[in-house]
Amino acid sequence: MRLKTHICKRTSVNNNIDYRLQSSASQRSASGNKEKANKEKANITPLSCVDWSSNEEIYFVSDDHQIYKWSANTRDSVEVAKLPDDFIPTDLHWLLLGGRSSGGGKGSDTLLICSNDGRFIILNKSARVERNISAHSAAISTGRWSPDGAGLLTAGEDGVIKIWSRSGMLRSTVLQSDEPISCARWAPNSTSIVFSQGCYMSIKPLAANSKLTRWRAHDGLVLSLSWSTHSNIIASGGEDFRFKIWDTQGANLFTSSTEEYAITSVCFNSEKDVLVVGSFNMLKLCSSAGWSYSSCRFSEPTVGSFYTMSWSTDGTQVACGTSTGNLVVGYIVERQLISRNLKATTTGRKTINLQDITNGSSDVLDFPERVINFGLGYGHLIVATSNQLHIYNEKYINTPIIIDGRTDVRVIEVGKKFFMVLDATSIWVYTYSGRLHLNPRYPGLQAQVPLLTARAVTLGLDVLAIRDNSDNTVIHIFDLVPGASRQYEPHSLRAKTQIAEISACRAGTLDDQYVVLIDNNRELYITESRNLNGAGGGGAAAGGAGNAERGLNGRNSNCGEIYKIGTQLTTVMWASETNILVGVHDTCYSIWYCPGEGAADPTLIALTTLTIDATEFGKNITLESFEDAIVTFRCAGALLPVNVNIYCEILHRTLMEGQWQQALRICRLAQNGNLWATLAAIATRKNQLQISEEAYSAALQIDKVSYLQYIKELSSASAEQMAENSLMLGRLIEAETILLHNKKFPEAVALCLRMHNWRRALEVAQKHEPELLDKVLEKRRRYLKALQRDEWDSVFLPLLDKESDDN
Template sequence: MKLRTRFCKKNFLKTNGATEESGQKNTNYPLICVDWSSNEEIYFVSDDHQIFKWSDVSRDSVEVAKLPDDFVPTDLHWLLLGGRGSGGGKGSDTLLVCSNDGRFVILNKSARVERSISAHGAAISSGRWSPDGAGLLTAGEDGVIKIWSRSGMLRSTVVQNEEAIHCARWAPNSTSIVFCQGGHISIKPLAANSKLIRWRAHDGLVLCLSWSTQSNIIASGGEDFRFKIWDAQGANLFTSAAEEHAITSVAFNPEKDYLLVGTFNLLKLCHSTGWTYSSSRFSSPVVGSLFSLSWSADGTQVACGTSTGQLIVAYAIEQEAVSSNLKAISNSRKSITLRDISTGTRDVLDFPQRVINFSLGYGHLVVATTHQVHIYNEKYINTPIIIDGRNDTRVIQVGKKYFMILDATSIWVYTYTGRLHLNPRYPGSQAQIPLLTWRSISLGLDVLAIRDNSDPTMVYLFDLIPGASRQYEPHSLKAKQQLAEIAACRAGTPDDQFVSFIDTNRELFVSESRNLNGERSDEIYKIGTQLTAMMWASETNILVGVHDSCYSIWYCPGEGASDPTIIALTTVSLDTAEFGKHITIESFEDSVVTFCSAGARLPVTVNLYCELLHRALLEGQWPQALKICRLAQHANLWATLAAVATRKHQLQISEEAYAAALQIDKVSYLQHLKTLTPSSAEQMAENSLMLGRMLEAETILLHGRKYEQAVGLALRMHNWRRALEIAQKHQSEAPDLFQKVLQERWKYIKALQREEWDPLYLPHVVKEETDNTPSE
C-alpha cells in the first residue's frame, strides 16, 4: 500500500500587502493550519490572514474569509458534531482558529466570527475540539492548558507551569490530555485527584503528537529525527530509525491502523505499530518540512501543509484484501482489481464515486463508495447489487450469511441479496455511533456483538436468526473490566455460538451467545492472559491469539471454557521469535492463520486433524469424529471431542474420549451418569455440572420440578443462601425442603463449632435448636 499525492495550491507570495499566486519565490508563508471540513473540502490559513477553501470537486481554492491583520494563525480545527464519519454533514459548522498572541476565534460555517477570546499570555500552540464535541482545549507557550466550553466559556485550567507546551491532543474518550514540553511527554487525566504521567520521550524537543482512536496509543516526533509510539501509560512500543531531518508532524488515521509521518520533503505511511508501508519524497518541487497533517473524516485522504506554503492532498491506494482464492486491490480512488488466483482471471471494477472502504470474504466483495454499497458475488462479478443512500461507510464486516456496515448514522446488517436484515438499536446507540470502531463491533454467524462506549464493560448481543425476539431486544453481557476488543465466532451451529473479548488487562474471556436450550447464560470464563490480538476461524470454532512473544491456538475455546483442564489440554502455544515484533493477525481461513509483521505475511497451519474434527462435529458425524481421533491419537483431539460430546449428551463417546485423554475422574463421573435415567432432568443436570455450568444445571432441575435435587445441588456446592431461597420459594410444592435445609445448616455450624452468622439464617436459629435438641 502507498500514498498518491498531488499539489493543490502554489506558493503564497506577498506583494504590496496582497496575496497572489505566482511561480516566483519571494517571501512565502508556511502553511501550518490545515483541516478538513468535509470529505471534499479543505480549509487552510497562513500568515497572510486569509482563510481559503479547497474543493475536491472543483479542484480549486477560493477565499472564504479574512482575519484581522494582527491575528497570525497557529492552529485550525473543525468541529464535526456528526462524528468522524459525518462527512461534513449538519454538524460541521464550527471552526476554531488560534493565534500567536494568545487569542482564539470561533467561526461558523459562513466564516463569521462568533467569539474572539484572549486565552493565553503567549502564542497558542494547539487548539483542539474534544472528540465528544463538548468543549475545546488550548495549550500555549506560557505553559498553560485550558479547557473551554463550546461557546467559549472557561471551564478549568488543567496544566500550569513555566515551560512552553509545543503540542497537546485529546484522548479518544475525552477524559485525558497528552502534551509535550521540551523532551518530555505528559498525560493529564481530567478526573479529580488523578496523577500526572510524565516521561522522557526524545533526546531533543518533542515537536508533534497524535493519539489513536483505534488502538489508544500515542505517536510522537522530535528533533532527534525519530518518531516513537507509546501506550497510554508511557511505555515505549516502537522507536524508528533516525531520519535525515526532524519529525515535524504525525497523524493517526481515524478509521484504520495507519500512521502518517511528515519530515523535510518526506511523507511516510506507516502501520500503527511503526513499520513503513511506503514513503513519498518531494524533490521537484521542494516543499520543505510538512508542518500539518490532517486525515479526512472517512480516513481515505490526507491534507498536508508545508513550510513553503504548498497544500498537498494524498490518498491511499493499493490496499489489499485476500480471502481464499480471491484477491482485491485498489488501483486508484475509483477502481478495484479483483483476481481469482486459482483460475488466473482478472476483473477491473470501476465505480462512479470514490471508494472509501471494501471487504472480501465468503465469496463476496462488498465495496462502499461515498453514497453507495456494491455487492459482488464471485460467480456473477458483472452483475453487482447496489444499495443507495449509505453515506461514508466506516466499517465493513462480512460473514457467512450476512454482512454489516457501520456508517455515519447507524449500524446496518444486510443479506448478500441487498435486503436489510437488521438495524440494531440499544440505549444511547445513536450518540455512540461516531465513537464505534472495528474493535468494538463484531459480526458472527448468527450474532452481532457491540460494546457499549458509555460503559465499556457492557456488550450487547443481537440475535440474527430470522424472527428472533432479540433482534430488537438485545441481551446484555457485563464484564468485570473495560473491554478493549470483542469478537463473535463466525462458524458452528445456532446452538454453539460464542463471543470472546480482551479486556484492558489484556486477559481473554469467552462467553456463550446462546446455549443448547436457546437461552442466555451470563457466565464468563477466562481462558488466556497477556493477549494483544485474537481472531476466530472462518469455518470452525477455533480461536487464535497473539501474546508478546508467542501465539496460542485454542482448539476448543467455547465448549471447554468452563473447565480449566479441558482448556489446558486443547491449547497450544508456539514461539514467535522468528516472526519479529509487533505481530498482528491478518486472517484465519480454513486451517491457515496469516500473521503480519513489518509488512511480511506469515502463514501458519493449525492442526489439520482438529480442523477435520470440527467439521465432522459441525455436521453431527460422531463415528467419523471418533475415526479421526483414533487415527491421530492426540490429546488435543480427544479433549476437544470429549468437551463437545459431553455438551451434546453423547455420553458413550464422551467416556471414550475422556479415557483416551487420561481424565480418569471424569470417566468415573460419566459412569455414574449412565446409571441415571437417560435424558432425564437429573442426568442432564449432572452432565451440565460436569462441564462446570452450575447455573445451567440448577435451571434444568427447576424446570423439571426437581426441587429436592436442586436444593441438594446448592448444598453440595455449599451455596447455603441459594438453597434456602429455593426451599422457601417452593415450600408449597415440597414442604419438607425448608426443614431439611435448616437441619443441614445446623449440622454444618455444629461441625465448625461456631455460632450462626448469616443474616438469612439467624431468624431461624431458635426454632431450629428447639426442633433438634430433644431428638439428640
C-alpha cells in the same frame, strides 16, 4: 498500500503541480509553469493550519491572514475570509457536529482558530466570528475540539492547558507549569489529555484527584503528537529524527530508525489502522505498529517540512501543510485484501482490481465515485463508495447489486450469511441479495455511532454484538435468526471490567455461538451469545422459564456466564469455518481448539489450548486472517502463514455435521491429546456420553471417566442426567436452571448444597419447597460443627434463632 499525492496551489488549478509517488512521468505541468510556480512559492508563508470541513473540502490558513477553502471537485482554492492583521494563526480545527463523519460533503459547523498572541476565535460556517477570547499570556500551540464535541482545549507556551465549553466559557485549568507546551491532544474518549513539554510527554486524566503520568520520550524536543481512535495508542515525533509509538501507560511500543531530518508531524487515521509521518521533503505511510508501507520523497519540487496533517472524515485522504506554503493532498491506494482464491487491490481512487489467484483471471472494477472502504470474504466483495454499496459475487462479477444511501462507511465486516456496515448514521446488516436484515437499536446508540470502531462491533454467524460506548463493560447482543425476539430487543451482557475488544465466532451451529472479550487488563473471556437465558446444549429444554432463576450470586438476570480462558492477549480472531480461536500475546500466540464447550473447566481449557513461541516473528505481531486451517500473521509488513492442526479442523467440521463415529476415527488416527480433549468436551455438551467416556479415557482424565459412569446410570435424557452433564463441564448455573425448569426442586437444593452454595440453597427452598428448609438447616449445622465454628452468616442467624425459640 501507499499514498498518492498532489500539491495544490492557492491560485487556479492550471498552476497545480501533480506529483505521484514513484512516477516521474506523472508531473503533468510544463517546465514553464513549474518555474513560475517555484517563483510564486518563494513569496508564500508557511502553511501551519489545515483541516477538512468535509470529505471534499479543506480549510487552511497561514501568516498572510487569509482563510482559504480548497475543493477536491474543482482542485481550486478560494478565499473564504480575512483575519485581523494582528492575528497570526497557530492551529485550526473543525468541529464536525454529529461526530467524526458528519461532514460527508455537507460542510461543517464550527471552526476554531488559535493565534500566537494567546487568543482564539470561533467562527460559524458562514465565517462570522462568534467568539474572540484571550485565553493565554503567550502563544497558543494547540487548540482542539474534544472528540465528543462537548468542549475544547487550548495549550500554550505559557505552560497552561485550559478546557472551554463550546460557547467559549472557561471550564477548568487542567495544568499550570513553567515549561511551554508544544503540542496537546485529546484521548478518543475525551477523558484524558496527552501533551509534550520539551523532550517529555505526559498524560493527564481529567478525573478528580487523578495522577499525571510523565516520561522522557525523545532525545530532543517533541514536535508532534497523535492519539489513535482505532487502537488507543499514541504516536510522537521529535527533533531526534525519530517517531515513536506508546501505549496509554507510557510504555514504548515502537521506535523508528533515525530519519534524515526531524519528525515535524504525525497523524493517526481515525478509520483505518495507519499512521502518516511527515519530515523535511518526506511523507511516510506506516502501520499503527510502526513499520512503513511506503515513503514519498519530494525532491522536485521541494515542499519543505510538513508542519500539520489532517485525515478526511472518511479516512481515505490526508491533507498536509508545509513550510513552503504548499497544500499537499494524498490518498491511499494499493490497499489489498486476500480471501481464499480472491485478491482485491485498489489501483486508484475509483478502481479496484479483483483477481482470481487459482485461474489467473483479473477484472478491473470502475466506480462512479471514490472508493471509501471494501471488504472481501466468503466469495463476495463489498465495496463502499461515497454514497453507495456495491455487492459482488465471485460467480457473477459483472452484475453487482447496488444499495444507495450509505455514506462515510467506516467498517465493513463480511460474514457467512450476512455482512455488516457501520456508516455515519447507524449500523446495518444486509444479506448478500441486498436486503436489509437488521438495523439495530438500543438506548444511546445514535449518539455513540460516531465513536464506534471495528473493535467495538462484531458480526458472528447468527449474532451481532456491540460494545456500549457509554458503559464499556456492557455488550448488546442481537439475534440474526429470522423471527427471533432478540433481533429487535437485544440482551445485555455485563463484564466486571471495561472491554477493549470483542469478537463473535463465525461458524458452528445455532446452539454453539460464542463471543470473546478482551478487557483493558488484556485478559480474555468467553461467553455464549445465543443461549443467555437457556441452559444451552443438552439443556435446551430449560430455556425461557429459567430466566427468573439466574440471579445466582448476584448476577444480572439478562447476563450469561463469562469465563476467563487466557491472559495478556493483544488481539484474537476466530476461524472462518470452525470454532477454533487464535490469539496473540507479546512473544507468542495461542490456539484454543475448543474455547466454548470447555470454557467452564480450567482442566479442559489447558488440554485444548496450544501456546507457541513466536519470538522469531519479531515484535508487534498482528492477525491478518484465519481461513480454514491457516492463520496469517503480519509482522513488520511481512505476511507469515502458519498451519493449525489440520486434524482438529476436520474434527470440528465433522462434529458440526453430527458424524460422531467419524470423529472417533479421526481421533484414533491422529492420537493427539488436544483432539481427544476437544471431542470429550463437545460430546459431553451434546450428551454423547459413550463417546465422551472414551475420549476422556484417551486423554487420561480418569476422574471424569468415573463421573461419566455415574451419569450413565441415571435415566437417559432425564433432567437429572442433563444437569449432571452440565455440572461436569463446570456450568453450575446451567445445571441448576435445568432442574428448576423441570420442577426438580429437591434435586436443585441438593445441587446447591453439594456446591456449598448455602444462600442459594436456602433461597430455592424458601421459594419452591418450604419443607426442604429443615434439610438445608441440618446440613448447615453439620457443616459448622465440622468447622467447629458458630454461625456467622446474617441470612442464617434469624432462622437459627427462630428454631431455638420453637424448641
